[in-house]
Amino acid sequence: MRPGAGQGARPAAEHDAQPAAGAGPLAGLRVLEVGHILAGPYATMLLADLGAEVTKVEPPGGDLSRQVSDSYFASLNRGKRSVRLDLTTQEGQDRLHELVREAHALLVNLKPSAIRRFGLTYEALRPHNERLVCVALTGWGMDAGDEPAFDYVVQAATGIAALTGEPGGPPLLPGYSSADNSAGLTAALGLLAQVVSGRGGQVEVSLRDVMLSQLNYRAAAWLNEGTEPRRLLHGAHSYYVPAQLFPTAEGHLALFITHDGFWQTFAAEAKVEGEGFATMAERAARREEVVTAVTRALAADTAAAWEARLRPLRVPAAAVRTLPEALTAAPEAVVDAGGFRLVGSPIRVTGYDPSYGPPPGLGEHGSA
Incomplete structure (x- = not known):
């Protein structure tokens, strides 16, 4: 179903023409992103890889991941546009509302108080676009307060760390940001589900809920059988x-x-x-x-x-391979995105070959 199709859809005249053959399955979908670092940017990058037009709405200092390294930023933001807005000013809010009127969805990855303070909820933005889908991606949920919720903190709080490691040893964490990445995937799914419905509205995804969900059979065993989770x-x-x-004899x-x-x-x-x-x-x-x-x-x-x-x-x-060994063994997974060698989209669609654009410069597509 095309963006906005279904009950309550916008008039057809407000939409782009049908995408050309070979265009991405999300061509014509316009998504705004407000957030920092990983979970939210990863979610919208996956959408961009599939053809959506994603615009990062960045604060004057930019997404914090720009301060980590160029390759770090590129790994989460290839193929996007960047608009630099100061949402604390009326000018920044006015420009945001202009963007909202032309968008299908807004994904926000900030603490709850900031989401409300900057007017980034469906309730606040509905007067500007009642068909807008607003996704709030937070650590603990919109009603749970602003307690810090970084990836490792959530893994510790949800039982992931306690389940990882050898029996009798200390709890451990996996060597990558599993909570952020998993929450990003879930947020992208929630966004698309509401867009397909043809209705605007608020969608919430929290890192806590995502990680508890991923403990599915472990949680079910405890809840239904009283089986205590244990490491082996x-x-x-x-x-x-x-x-x-x-x-083995080696490795x-x-x-x-x-x-x-x-x-x-x-x-x-x-x-x-x-x-x-x-x-x-x-x-x-x-x-x-x-x-x-x-x-x-x-x-x-x-x-x-x-x-x-x-x-x-x-x-x-x-x-068991190292990451360099794994990348060497799967050269087809590595793509070029504006001079950066990155791992490409994990979603393969017949007839569609993604064009991986470079990460945007801060405010490259406008500012206010």
Whole structure:
């Protein structure tokens, strides 16, 4: 469905002509972004990659990520426009309202008090565009106050850190911004869902809610069965056995056996010793025995060799790689965006080849 289609849509005359063949699926969608650093900018960059026109509304000093590094900023803001506005002034507010009248959606990634103070809610902007979709991306929710909600803080507060690491060891954090990125993906989905409805309105997404949602089966086990979440050695899965990292003659191998057919194929290839492991229920009940037998078998070869042997057999396995090694192994994932080499969109649409533009200069497309 095209932007604004459906009940209550704007008159067709207010929309761009149908996009040309080969245009992105979101061509014609106009999105405004107000925010800093990661979650919000990542959400709107994904939309821009799919053809949406995204305009960053930046304060006089710019998005704070500009202060980190040029490549950092580019990794979250390629292909966007930039308008520099001081939203504390009447001139800045007037220009914002002009942009709002021509937009389909506004995504804001600020603390709740700032969102309200700058008039960035649907309630405040409805007089300027009643079809506008407003997305508030916050740490704890619009009604939860302004407590700091950076990625690592949210991971600690929602149980992610407590679930990460080895049994008996300290809690750990993954090596990337999982809460921000996940919240950005969710915010993009919420924005598009409301746009497709053809109605304006307010959408809320919080980092806390997103991370609790991603603990789906862990949370369900606790809420319905009283199963206390626990860490297992080598990041082992709580249900599937064997599904974890294993040491090999050289390097580590991720093995993920989710059904009995995988196990039969793997056990035959690796010559795993032991009886009574045929079903998942048996393997789960005898986890330590299975892990010991698999560890012994995998010690006979390197992680890279095991991957090469198991992949053709369709057994889920991969040698643990560094990020540079992973990028080298997937050159098609790297794109050029105005001179910056970046990881491209993870969404592939048949017939559409994204054109990755450079990140915008601060205020490159106007200021007030």
